[in-house]
Amino acid sequence: MKTIHVDLGDRSYPIFISSDLIASKTAQTLLADSIRGKQVMIVTNETIAPIYLKKVEQLLAHEYQVSSTILPDGESFKNLDTLNQIFTSLLESRHNRTTTLIALGGGVIGDMTGYAAASYQRGVDFIQIPTTLLAQVDSSVGGKTGVNHALGKNMIGAFKQPQSVIIDIDTLQTLDKRQFAAGMAEVIKYGLIWDSEFFKWIEDNIVQLVSRDPDTLQYAIAKSCEIKAAVVAEDETEKGLRAILNLGHTFGHAMETFGNYSTFLHGEAVAAGMVMATDLSERLGWLETGITDRLKKLNQQLNLPNSSPEGMDMDDYINYMSVDKKNLDSDIRLVLLMGLGKAIITTEYDKVVFESTLKDYCS
Numbered sequence: 001m002k003t004i005h006v007d008l009g010d011r012s013y014p015i016f017i018s019s020d021l022i023a024s025k026t027a028q029t030l031l032a033d034s035i036r037g038k039q040v041m042i043v044t045n046e047t048i049a050p051i052y053l054k055k056v057e058q059l060l061a062h063e064y065q066v067s068s069t070i071l072p073d074g075e076s077f078k079n080l081d082t083l084n085q086i087f088t089s090l091l092e093s094r095h096n097r098t099t100t101l102i103a104l105g106g107g108v109i110g111d112m113t114g115y116a117a118a119s120y121q122r123g124v125d126f127i128q129i130p131t132t133l134l135a136q137v138d139s140s141v142g143g144k145t146g147v148n149h150a151l152g153k154n155m156i157g158a159f160k161q162p163q164s165v166i167i168d169i170d171t172l173q174t175l176d177k178r179q180f181a182a183g184m185a186e187v188i189k190y191g192l193i194w195d196s197e198f199f200k201w202i203e204d205n206i207v208q209l210v211s212r213d214p215d216t217l218q219y220a221i222a223k224s225c226e227i228k229a230a231v232v233a234e235d236e237t238e239k240g241l242r243a244i245l246n247l248g249h250t251f252g253h254a255m256e257t258f259g260n261y262s263t264f265l266h267g268e269a270v271a272a273g274m275v276m277a278t279d280l281s282e283r284l285g286w287l288e289t290g291i292t293d294r295l296k297k298l299n300q301q302l303n304l305p306n307s308s309p310e311g312m313d314m315d316d317y318i319n320y321m322s323v324d325k326k327n328l329d330s331d332i333r334l335v336l337l338m339g340l341g342k343a344i345i346t347t348e349y350d351k352v353v354f355e356s357t358l359k360d361y362c363s
């Protein structure tokens, strides 16, 4: 078992990472250590429930009043209506202020359950059992929770830290290939922005990672959580440093918006976006040449994209990236690299060079 401590004063919490965990005595003890009352509500979705729900219920049944809410699966259900289903079920089963919510699922379930916990009776405890690679290395660390609004993604939410995060690496064995690769994009991101040694380690171990070897995955997940935890500990509410976690995301969001969130998965857009960010950093002379090629090779091995969606052009980028959509020179804040493992957030880059990167990555 690997344990990572997220250091946030009185909101600090542990992340436990191991194989063979979700139905074990160890998990039972870890859960008991994090549950303060007698009531528990497990929140999951209809895809995950048939595979994992019984296992988690069985760990808790003899000790607590356990209820479960099974939500529909998908980002399109990450909204206030679905959130309300959680509140309804909590009220119907008479959960009080000492209840603990358990998020069993990917980032969608984690974000919604966290937000429900932040607001139910003005705040109750919650625990994360993330089951996608993205949720294990990204969304379950750092306390951002919330839902989407018709007018914008993640526009309604709160910062809410969990009591603990319990990661069973084996849950990744049932995850589909595309979702797994999308999570790997965020793992690679941590190497690029923070830790050149880790980037090299990923290159050396990519075959084992692709085949989801448990020991290799455990190291990659622990390292990723450690890096995200270090960034979040310095800047919990994103006043500055935390924005480096958005490497590739500004380009990526433009791709996601262009494709109406149906062409690329988030991680796929981030993968292609990181290629553009490293390319631009190299063209500006800030990053040693060769990193972009190394990143492209990793993406290829994971079947992640290295360029924009079909049909997307430079104007689409400018349009979706700009705050001021009419002014091409308006300041688009980008995370760029000053070296492998060294990220900066800046609007001070040559706009002509920026355009040449955009042109080269459009079809």
Ligand SMILES: NC(=O)c1ccc[n+]([C@@H]2O[C@H](COP(=O)([O-])OP(=O)(O)OC[C@H]3O[C@@H](n4cnc5c(N)ncnc54)[C@H](O)[C@@H]3O)[C@@H](O)[C@H]2O)c1
Pocket: 045, 047, 048, 073, 074, 075, 078, 105, 106, 107, 108, 109, 111, 131, 132, 133, 134, 135, 138, 139, 140, 141, 142, 143, 144, 145, 154, 171, 172, 173, 174, 175, 176, 179
């Ligand atoms: N809070 C944060 O800091 C943060 C960070 C990054 C992303 N997010 C949010 O996370 C969400 C994306 O999360 P995601 O990529 O985990 O997507 P997701 O939660 O939609 O999960 C992806 C798919 O995999 C299925 N699934 C989950 N675990 C499985 C398993 N073990 N076996 C088989 N199928 C499984 C899900 O049912 C779903 O269909 C977005 O809403 C995003 O906004 C939040």
Ligand SMILES: [Zn+2]
Pocket: 186, 249, 266, 270
């Ligand atoms: Zn991301």
